[in-house]
Amino acid sequence: MNPLYTLPVDEPAYSFGFLDEYAKREVRRSILKAICIPGYQTPYASREMPMGRGFGTGGLQLTLALIGPGDTLKVIDQGADDSVNAVNLRHFVELTCPGVDTSEHTAEASLIQSRHRIPERPLEPSQVLVLQVPYPDPLVIVEASESRRKVMHGEGDYSRLLTKLYEDIVQFDEITIAHRYPTRINGHYVIDPSPIPRFDISKLHQSRALTLLGAGREKKIYAVPPYTNAAPLVFDDVPFRVEDFTDDDGHRRPCGRCASRESFLDEIIDDSGTRHWQCSDSDYCNEHLAQADTGERP
Amino acid sequence: MTKQPTHTCTPAGGTALQAWQPLTQQAVFRQLLHAFSYPGQIMALDCEDAMTHVLATLLDAEVSLADVHEQLDALAWQRLQARRQVVEQANFVLLDGSRPALCEPALGTLESPEGGATLILRVAQLGTGTPLALSGPGIASCTALSVSGLHSSWLQARQRWNVGFPLGVDLLLVDQQQLVALPRTTAVQFDVLGAD
Numbered sequence: 001m002n003p004l005y006t007l008p009v010d011e012p013a014y015s016f017g018f019l020d021e022y023a024k025r026e027v028r029r030s031i032l033k034a035i036c037i038p039g040y041q042t043p044y045a046s047r048e049m050p051m052g053r054g055f056g057t058g059g060l061q062l063t064l065a066l067i068g069p070g071d072t073l074k075v076i077d078q079g080a081d082d083s084v085n086a087v088n089l090r091h092f093v094e095l096t097c098p099g100v101d102t103s104e105h106t107a108e109a110s111l112i113q114s115r116h117r118i119p120e121r122p123l124e125p126s127q128v129l130v131l132q133v134p135y136p137d138p139l140v141i142v143e144a145s146e147s148r149r150k151v152m153h154g155e156g157d158y159s160r161l162l163t164k165l166y167e168d169i170v171q172f173d174e175i176t177i178a179h180r181y182p183t184r185i186n187g188h189y190v191i192d193p194s195p196i197p198r199f200d201i202s203k204l205h206q207s208r209a210l211t212l213l214g215a216g217r218e219k220k221i222y223a224v225p226p227y228t229n230a231a232p233l234v235f236d237d238v239p240f241r242v243e244d245f246t247d248d249d250g251h252r253r254p255c256g257r258c259a260s261r262e263s264f265l266d267e268i269i270d271d272s273g274t275r276h277w278q279c280s281d282s283d284y285c286n287e288h289l290a291q292a293d294t295g296e297r298p
Numbered sequence: 299m300t301k302q303p304t305h306t307c308t309p310a311g312g313t314a315l316q317a318w319q320p321l322t323q324q325a326v327f328r329q330l331l332h333a334f335s336y337p338g339q340i341m342a343l344d345c346e347d348a349m350t351h352v353l354a355t356l357l358d359a360e361v362s363l364a365d366v367h368e369q370l371d372a373l374a375w376q377r378l379q380a381r382r383q384v385v386e387q388a389n390f391v392l393l394d395g396s397r398p399a400l401c402e403p404a405l406g407t408l409e410s411p412e413g414g415a416t417l418i419l420r421v422a423q424l425g426t427g428t429p430l431a432l433s434g435p436g437i438a439s440c441t442a443l444s445v446s447g448l449h450s451s452w453l454q455a456r457q458r459w460n461v462g463f464p465l466g467v468d469l470l471l472v473d474q475q476q477l478v479a480l481p482r483t484t485a486v487q488f489d490v491l492g493a494d
Binding site: 015016021022024025026028029030031032033034035036037038040042043065066067068069125128147150151154155186188189210225226227228 | 320321323324325327328330331334335336355356357358360361407408409410411412414416435436437438463464468481482483
């Protein structure tokens with residue numbers, strides 16, 4: 001981003017939050033319908049943003065339609081606040097939304113835009129989580145035609161998706177969908193919950209906060225309302241498994257930095273080829289470390 | 299439940315035109331977002347005319363409105379820019395909740411259930427009157443809502459319209475200063491109210 005760039009705030013056509021008011025109103029209407037029909041991919045226009053589609057434009061449009069002076073925004077990229085996608089999106093909001101605070105602390109944020117992780121700290125009803133989605137439709141792997149997929153979604157017909165999962169078990173003894181695990185919302189629509197790890201699916205279930213998902217390239221908005229069932233698609237005799245962090249001795253690996261045994265871990269291989277494990281959620285890791293330093297129980 | 303951070307919808311020098319200010323609409327939208335996320339929670343708008351604020355926040359020339367009970371004047375129509383539409387096809391339907399439910403709004407289609415209308419019902423007062431028991435997404439187990447000035451036929455009609463999820467209508471009840479949402483997923487138990 002050009003550091004010398006200043007906003008044309010004196011021009012009458014300039015809107016708070018970059019998007020014009022008509023675009024925001026359209027996104028807002030779609031958000032409300034998405035909440036009313038949990039898990040349904042509500043279409044919207046998806047405006048051109050000053051960044052490439054696929055860089056979080058869906059999430060960003062949701063954030064810009066929601067945000068106002070007095071909000072505190074946290075932006076996460078794969079759990080961290082300081083990786084490139086998060087830093088750029090945060091700068092963009094700081095530039096276009098005067099009066100908005102940004103924070104790296106989950107507890108302080110009223111709006112959280114995230115790429116591919118749900119924070120470890122349980123969210124509050126006063127918070128809204130916005131997830132960036134690359135591929136919104138879980139049925140795309142079994143049906144190429146969108147109009148047919150829309151009928152299947154409407155009828156709640158996920159038999160072909162279940163067949164795919166069954167074939168995985170027959171062939172590999174394991175369902176091969178690692179992240180973006182198909183999840184049924186409120187007993188009807190199955191969503192692609194964006195590429196969050198399986199570990200995070202349980203955080204969507206009966207969450208106290210609203211989760212909004214935005215796919216900019218595919219022009220879809222969908223929602224998991226608070227206090228709503230979110231169940232991964234499974235078979236009765238094959239239980240759902242999350243990522244396994246046990247070591248060779250059968251112990252749960254701790255984070256190499258804060259020693260937490262509760263969080264989702266990233267595997268890091270250093271220059272010498274040694275493997276390390278560390279919390280993916282950097283704010284959780286920092287807080288856990290600070291609490292450990294002061295001798296408090298986290 | 300924790301309170302939403304207070305968003306004031308009165309910009310400096312609030313006038314009758316404040317509903318048309320972008321920052322007011324942002325604040326009203328956040329109240330609407332919370333209302334639809336947590337059905338049955340009454341959200342207070344910092345204004346005297348909740349109906350106009352809601353309409354100004356949600357409507358523009360892209361959508362259609364049916365004003366069944368003629369509650370809008372010509373000036374409001376001009377400012378909203380919304381297309382007039384018959385109630386069967388309108389995206390938004392503005393109604394007087396004290397009158398009986400005699401219309402048939404759009405329910406959407408199986409492929410596009412978002413075509414189900416949003417009904418905006420004016421009621422006398424939220425928070426007093428007939429008690430209703432609500433459950434469904436957005437509600438931890440069960441919650442109570444009191445409404446006065448809502449004709450009981452609306453709840454029966456709503457139940458009929460919403461019987462085949464994902465098709466249905468979404469209700470927004472507004473009084474002078476407050477609003478509450480009843481999305482199509484909310485189950486309303488109204489036999490608790492007995493004779494109305």
